Amino acid sequence: MQSAVDRKVASSKQSTSQVERHSTLKYPHRLNFYDISPQGDITIEEFETCALDRLRVLAEIESSFARNRPYEELKEVTEKQCSKYLPLASTGAHMVDRDAERRKDHVGHFVLRLAFCRSEELRRRFVKAETTLFRVRYDSDVHSEREAFLNSRDFDWIPVSDEERKQYETELAAASPTSSKETSTRAERYYKVKWTRVPDLVEKRRVFLKGGYAYVPSREQSSIVFQEFQTNLTKALDMTAKALPRLDEDTRIVPILNNLSQGFLAGVSSEWSTAEAGSGDQITAGMVDDLARKHFPMCMRNLHDTLCRDRHLKHFGRLQYGLFLKVLGLSIDEAIAFWRKSFSNIQDDKFNKEYRYNIRHSYGLEGKRANYPAKSCQQILISDQPGSADSHGCPYRHFSGDNLQTALLSMYSGQGLSVADLPEIMATVKAGHYHVACTRVFEITHARQGVKKGEGVGGGESVTHPNQYAAKSRELEKEKDDVDVVMD
Amino acid sequence: MLAFYKRLYPFKSIFNWLNHEHVPTKLFTNREFAFTLQGDVYLRYNSFERADELKKQVCALNPTRFEIGPVYSARPRDKKTVRPANFTAQLRELVFDIDMTDYDAIRTCCAGADICRRCWAFIAAAVRVLDHAIRDNFGYKHLLWVYSGRRGIHLWISDREAMELTDEQRRALVGWLMVIQGGKEMHKKVNVRQGSRTLPPSIKSALDPLATVFGDLILEDQNCFESEEGWKALIQLIPDKAVAESLAAKWGTEPMRSSEDKWDDLKKEVRKFDKGTAKRNALQAAVEDIILQYTYPRLDAEVSKHRNHLLKAPFCVHPKTGRVCVPVDPAAIDSFRPERVPTVSLLLRELDEIAVAPGAGEDAGGEEGTGEHHSDWERTSLKPYVALLDRHVAALMQEVRQAKRAAPTYDASW
Numbered sequence: 046m047q048s049a050v051d052r053k054v055a056s057s058k059q060s061t062s063q064v065e066r067h068s069t070l071k072y073p074h075r076l077n078f079y080d081i082s083p084q085g086d087i088t089i090e091e092f093e094t095c096a097l098d099r100l101r102v103l104a105e106i107e108s109s110f111a112r113n114r115p116y117e118e119l120k121e122v123t124e125k126q127c128s129k130y131l132p133l134a135s136t137g138a139h140m141v142d143r144d145a146e147r148r149k150d151h152v153g154h155f156v157l158r159l160a161f162c163r164s165e166e167l168r169r170r171f172v173k174a175e176t177t178l179f180r181v182r183y184d185s186d187v188h189s190e191r192e193a194f195l196n197s198r199d200f201d202w203i204p205v206s207d208e209e210r211k212q213y214e215t216e217l218a219a220a221s222p223t224s225s226k227e228t229s230t231r232a233e234r235y236y237k238v239k240w241t242r243v244p245d246l247v248e249k250r251r252v253f254l255k256g257g258y259a260y261v262p263s264r265e266q267s268s269i270v271f272q273e274f275q276t277n278l279t280k281a282l283d284m285t286a287k288a289l290p291r292l293d294e295d296t297r298i299v300p301i302l303n304n305l306s307q308g309f310l311a312g313v314s315s316e317w318s319t320a321e322a323g324s325g326d327q328i329t330a331g332m333v334d335d336l337a338r339k340h341f342p343m344c345m346r347n348l349h350d351t352l353c354r355d356r357h358l359k360h361f362g363r364l365q366y367g368l369f370l371k372v373l374g375l376s377i378d379e380a381i382a383f384w385r386k387s388f389s390n391i392q393d394d395k396f397n398k399e400y401r402y403n404i405r406h407s408y409g410l411e412g413k414r415a416n417y418p419a420k421s422c423q424q425i426l427i428s429d430q431p432g433s434a435d436s437h438g439c440p441y442r443h444f445s446g447d448n449l450q451t452a453l454l455s456m457y458s459g460q461g462l463s464v465a466d467l468p469e470i471m472a473t474v475k476a477g478h479y480h481v482a483c484t485r486v487f488e489i490t491h492a493r494q495g496v497k498k499g500e501g502v503g504g505g506e507s508v509t510h511p512n513q514y515a516a517k518s519r520e521l522e523k524e525k526d527d528v529d530v531v532m533d
Numbered sequence: 534m535l536a537f538y539k540r541l542y543p544f545k546s547i548f549n550w551l552n553h554e555h556v557p558t559k560l561f562t563n564r565e566f567a568f569t570l571q572g573d574v575y576l577r578y579n580s581f582e583r584a585d586e587l588k589k590q591v592c593a594l595n596p597t598r599f600e601i602g603p604v605y606s607a608r609p610r611d612k613k614t615v616r617p618a619n620f621t622a623q624l625r626e627l628v629f630d631i632d633m634t635d636y637d638a639i640r641t642c643c644a645g646a647d648i649c650r651r652c653w654a655f656i657a658a659a660v661r662v663l664d665h666a667i668r669d670n671f672g673y674k675h676l677l678w679v680y681s682g683r684r685g686i687h688l689w690i691s692d693r694e695a696m697e698l699t700d701e702q703r704r705a706l707v708g709w710l711m712v713i714q715g716g717k718e719m720h721k722k723v724n725v726r727q728g729s730r731t732l733p734p735s736i737k738s739a740l741d742p743l744a745t746v747f748g749d750l751i752l753e754d755q756n757c758f759e760s761e762e763g764w765k766a767l768i769q770l771i772p773d774k775a776v777a778e779s780l781a782a783k784w785g786t787e788p789m790r791s792s793e794d795k796w797d798d799l800k801k802e803v804r805k806f807d808k809g810t811a812k813r814n815a816l817q818a819a820v821e822d823i824i825l826q827y828t829y830p831r832l833d834a835e836v837s838k839h840r841n842h843l844l845k846a847p848f849c850v851h852p853k854t855g856r857v858c859v860p861v862d863p864a865a866i867d868s869f870r871p872e873r874v875p876t877v878s879l880l881l882r883e884l885d886e887i888a889v890a891p892g893a894g895e896d897a898g899g900e901e902g903t904g905e906h907h908s909d910w911e912r913t914s915l916k917p918y919v920a921l922l923d924r925h926v927a928a929l930m931q932e933v934r935q936a937k938r939a940a941p942t943y944d945a946s947w
């Protein structure tokens with residue numbers, strides 16, 4: 046322990062000035078091990094927004110796992126998401142309310158603990174995503190601030206003495222080989238920890254083991270930190286799970302928690318309730334068919350095709366498709382025209398009696414006049430499960446495997462999807478990552494517009510909402526047209 | 534079988550071994566026992582308050598065998614009434630299973646379920662390597678090796694830290710020890726070198742003793758490369774195409790060359806390249822890997838990775854061989870003879886032969902505790918094996934007592 050103190054002294058030289066300068070911060074470090082729960086009152090609103098924004102980031106990390114993204118790529122995608130929803134400035138940053146950011150980070154983490162502690166599966170996934178988020182931040186932390194953070198905690202690592210290092214010189218060199226140009230074993234610093242604290246290094250035989258201790262080279266030190274984070278969080282979640290039944294009585298919180306814990310299934314979408322202002326031009330009834338072919342995700346494409354074929358859609362199908370079209374930019378008059386034309390087997394008075402009201406209702410022109418948002422992937426995937434005669438839902442989830450493949454080919458082969466793409470898509474579906482499969486299809490069918498694998502609907506983001514899918518698809522087309530115009 | 538359980542099975546010793554103390558703790562009361570009854574009926578999630586309760590139940594059910602599982606956070610018998618979140622596997626001996634069937638591709642003396650004195654040498658080599666690695670690398674001390682009754686051996690580790698390992702840590706430890714990997718279709722099953730060409734130190738230290746085993750067992754006794762199938766398997770492991778081809782040509786025309794001759798041929802080929810050249814290094818590494826592939830312990834990884842894996846209790850009787858699953862002293866592993874392990878019929882005969890001591894009546898119900906027939910096994914050839922377990926348990930209990938004295942709250946988390 047002696048030299049742990051030495052180290053503190055040594056490294057504090059560079060960081061003292063900073064620590065002093067920022068000593069007024071309630072959260073002195075950007076990184077957080079979340080040992081203590083947030084203090085002070087938390088409003089229900091803060092409770093929910095902090096959690097939702099964090100969940101967006103974690104859900105994107107989950108999709109990255111589902112997509113087997115290499116770490117560097119995952120890091121890039123995650124950093125983009127973080128800067129959007131969960132920015133966390135360095136201590137040295139100016140003009141930023143660092144405490145507010147850090148409190149949001151802190152509160153969000155603890156709310157999600159409540160949401161994700163309730164089954165072993167959720168706990169496991171939450172721990173994995175959180176540990177990854179911690180790692181991404183750790184890797185991007187300013188060096189001196191990271192040192193200061195590490196010194197603020199006792200990681201209980203024992204520096205290996207020179208004597209011992211000499212004694213095991215060959216073993217150490219063989220266990221953790223450095224590429225020849227790097228520091229030799231002689232110059233490398235080593236720390237001893239119980240091997241159980243670095244199982245990942247042990248599993249890959251990247252350390253020397255003796256008497257239950259792992260000899261970790263300083264360049265692998267972060268492994269200890271991540272492992273510690275993971276172990277702590279796993280334990281804390283188990284405790285929360287045991288304490289939770291008492292919390293179940295708080296009726297305001299439980300529905301929020303239930304909703305949050307579904308975030309890993311289909312990501313967290315923003316609300317799409319009205320047409321994006323920027324998308325400009327109005328859509329007319331006559332344009333829908335063309336748009337469907339070029340820009341719709343599979344769920345909407347399927348509803349559209351069913352409607353054309355059967356000249357009818359059942360209740361939930363109308364609802365899912367109607368709201369989607371509304372948000373896409375179909376005005377109420379055009380909507381009535383569209384549905385009137387589509388239901389061509391139905392007499393005028395029946396249409397007016399049974400359907401007109403419902404369409405106007407969904408536009409907030411009847412009844413309680415609410416502005417209903419379009420359904421997100423999460424809602425489509427989880428609520429209102431389709432019955433055997435229904436066409437709503439998400440095909441990636443609700444179609445049988447062979448039907449899904451046939452449908453994929455017949456809908457999208459014109460846009461570049463081929464049989465060779467199917468195994469990858471089907472494997473993702475099998476693993477239960479439906480919206481990731483949908484994202485992959487988006488990439489394939491927009492490859493001609495220059496979308497690359499892993500880019501998703503922009504910046505690596507996954508599909509979380511059918512309107513997001515369609516909007517991005519139209520945007521890409523417009524960009525391309527603009528380019529074409531310039532070229533001319 | 535009933536008489537065996539009533540009069541011979543060492544319940545008291547087994548209780549002490551699982552419980553680490555004389556007074557029942559959660560280590561025993563929250564421990565799962567699973568019974569296999571005649572006709573393959575399988576009863577899981579049994580648990581008992583005391584050793585005599587276990588004995589009573591075993592005698593009532595007369596199972597063909599029973600298995601020991603983890604210590605749960607609640608009594609397994611109450612599983613139906615506790616919330617799933619409150620019923621999780623928490624502690625468990627770290628266990629290993631080595632089975633002769635994993636050596637079928639190499640051994641030439643027997644196949645399948647059979648085992649003879651000669652192929653036991655594979656198990657013996659595995660025990661020596663594993664026993665050393667676990668003590669030296671991981672620092673565990675309380676290792677109990679148990680003959681599985683037929684063609685394999687189990688290892689139970691009772692150190693506190695080993696008991697507490699999470700599934701993730703168990704997986705990591707298994708990863709550390711697993712050297713032989715890949716199925717039937719994978720020729721080269723040893724792939725443990727990272728970037729550099731040297732072996733990881735833990736494996737390197739096993740190489741010297743295994744080289745001796747390789748000479749005695751693989752080349753001489755099993756003569757693994759004599760048959761065409763055998764030497765062709767060897768050829769597959771030579772990375773240098775030219776060397777492999779020239780050896781194949783030579784051995785194809787001289788079928789009588791022994792395994793030792795062929796091994797010498799290979800080593801000569803290696804020496805043809807200058808020291809320090811890439812080719813020489815690659816071939817040298819291949820030679821080491823071949824030695825490992827033929828002699829390094831082959832583990833059934835799944836058994837060790839999960840806390841909730843059930844494993845047959847020591848001193849059960851193997852249904853096919855009738856042999857008792859007795860503890861084995863790793864120091865004497867080479868002289869262990871599976872065929873000399875007492876069978877249940879032999880033990881019962883021994884019991885019949887000894888004069889019936891006064892008080893040891895026929896219809897002992899077991900109500901008065903496990904001590905009733907305590908002395909019976911002492912008069913049979915089971916004695917040295919129970920004594921071995923008791924010695925093992927004494928060391929374990931001693932350490933637990935000391936730890937408790939050093940930290941009076943020791944028990945709290947258990």
Ligand code: SF4
Nearest residue numbers: 342344422439483511
């Ligand atoms: S993932 Fe979402 S957008 Fe894609 S098909 Fe399913 S519901 Fe529609």
Ligand SMILES: [Zn+2]
Nearest residue numbers: 642643649652
């Ligand atoms: Zn044999």
